[in-house]
Amino acid sequence: MKNKIILFILSSAVFFIPLSNGIVYAKANTLAELRGELSSLKKQQQQNKEKQNLTKSQINSAKNNIESNQNQIQTNQQKVIAATNESAQLEQEISSGKEKLEKLVKTYQISKNENVYLKYVFDATSYEDLVYRYAIIEQVMNYQEEQIGEWKDKIAYNAQLKKDLEAKEKELQQQIGSLNQSIDKLGSQLSELNDMTQDIEAEIKSIQSSIDFYVSIGCKENDNLDVCLSVSGDKIFRKPLTKGTITSSFGYRIHPITKKKKFHSGTDIGVAEGTKVYSIANGTVSKLVKKSKCGGNMVYVQHIVNGKKYTSTYMHLWKINAKLGQKVDSNTVVGLSGGGKHTASKYGGYDTCTTGAHLHLSLATGWYEKDYFSYSSWLSHLINPKDTLKLPKSWSSR
Numbered sequence: 001m002k003n004k005i006i007l008f009i010l011s012s013a014v015f016f017i018p019l020s021n022g023i024v025y026a027k028a029n030t031l032a033e034l035r036g037e038l039s040s041l042k043k044q045q046q047q048n049k050e051k052q053n054l055t056k057s058q059i060n061s062a063k064n065n066i067e068s069n070q071n072q073i074q075t076n077q078q079k080v081i082a083a084t085n086e087s088a089q090l091e092q093e094i095s096s097g098k099e100k101l102e103k104l105v106k107t108y109q110i111s112k113n114e115n116v117y118l119k120y121v122f123d124a125t126s127y128e129d130l131v132y133r134y135a136i137i138e139q140v141m142n143y144q145e146e147q148i149g150e151w152k153d154k155i156a157y158n159a160q161l162k163k164d165l166e167a168k169e170k171e172l173q174q175q176i177g178s179l180n181q182s183i184d185k186l187g188s189q190l191s192e193l194n195d196m197t198q199d200i201e202a203e204i205k206s207i208q209s210s211i212d213f214y215v216s217i218g219c220k221e222n223d224n225l226d227v228c229l230s231v232s233g234d235k236i237f238r239k240p241l242t243k244g245t246i247t248s249s250f251g252y253r254i255h256p257i258t259k260k261k262k263f264h265s266g267t268d269i270g271v272a273e274g275t276k277v278y279s280i281a282n283g284t285v286s287k288l289v290k291k292s293k294c295g296g297n298m299v300y301v302q303h304i305v306n307g308k309k310y311t312s313t314y315m316h317l318w319k320i321n322a323k324l325g326q327k328v329d330s331n332t333v334v335g336l337s338g339g340g341k342h343t344a345s346k347y348g349g350y351d352t353c354t355t356g357a358h359l360h361l362s363l364a365t366g367w368y369e370k371d372y373f374s375y376s377s378w379l380s381h382l383i384n385p386k387d388t389l390k391l392p393k394s395w396s397s398r
């Protein structure tokens with residue numbers, strides 16, 4: 001006997017559920033609230049995108065600063081090389097200049113007849129001429145001394161320049177170091193923002209599809225969504241198939257192809273393709289997925305069994321019989337089983353996550369698309385269908 005319709009009249013309060021990724025969304029009880037939630041998520045998404053752009057431009061400007069520092073370092077290094085070369089040349093000039101000067105002084109002081117300078121002085125034709133010639137010699141010597149002094153100044157200047165430029169290089173290198181650090185930091189900020197944007201994008205899609213779903217089943221803007229769903233309660237779960245063999249259990253298993261430990265989201269029941277698949281209890285069809293690359297055709301049904309909410313999922317279907325929003329019971333055929341040559345990619349089909357004819361049945365607590373929206377939330381609400389449905393012993397895994 002069928003149970004009476006259980007109406008879940010929830011309070012109109014909006015509950016805020018913080019997700020692990022920091023997104024806070026309201027658990028909406030009406031279409032109007034869902035729409036409000038959608039627009040706030042879209043706003044959040046817009047802000048996120050602005051933050052992403054800002055972070056990207058900060059990274060770019062840090063990169064530009066690094067480049068300009070590197071250019072400056074290169075220019076400075078060239079300046080250092082030029083100064084070093086110039087100083088070396090000047091040192092040489094000084095030592096040869098000194099030599100010349102010494103020679104000059106020596107000859108000027110000591111030599112007499114053989115000396116060209118003295119000869120030049122003593123060749124004077126008059127006293128005035130002598131004084132004049134002497135002054136010329138003195139000028140030459142002064143000039144040499146002055147020149148050496150200038151060169152020495154220039155060398156000292158170059159040495160200081162080298163010191164300054166080396167200090168500047170150290171400073172510029174330090175700046176590059178801290179710029180690189182901030183680029184790392186900004187990079188991880190950006191990847192966090194990217195993750196968050198993806199999550200919000202998924203939430204937006206999910207809420208949008210929820211809105212479409214509630215609209216499609218005729219809910220009004222301010223109707224309580226649970227009331228609108230009017231899921232008939234049931235007392236027990238029934239089998240989704242009249243026969244079958246459990247080929248893979250719920251939970252972690254070693255994947256037959258990849259050999260990696262992987263979470264299996266339901267119970268696989270081996271059965272010939274085209275076998276009728278029944279809803280496991282009274283409920284409302286809440287989600288249809290068509291020709292998914294992993295899972296193929298899927299039907300999701302929301303149930304209330306013994307006062308508790310559940311969502312059942314039937315995957316790898318060859319054909320879907322159910323309509324969105326359709327009220328079903330355990331005599332309703334929601335689809336025909338597939339998973340083999342009609343749907344599996346290995347036989348030329350579209351479903352890459354099946355290798356042979358079977359039904360994959362998942363069971364989650366709560367209502368997917370109502371109490372939670374994301375795929376990851378659905379995963380965290382999964383329970384073992386085999387235990388919950390008390391499938392016959394003869395269905396045990398081989």
Ligand SMILES: [Zn+2]
Pocket residue numbers: 248264265266267268360361
């Ligand atoms: Zn499976």
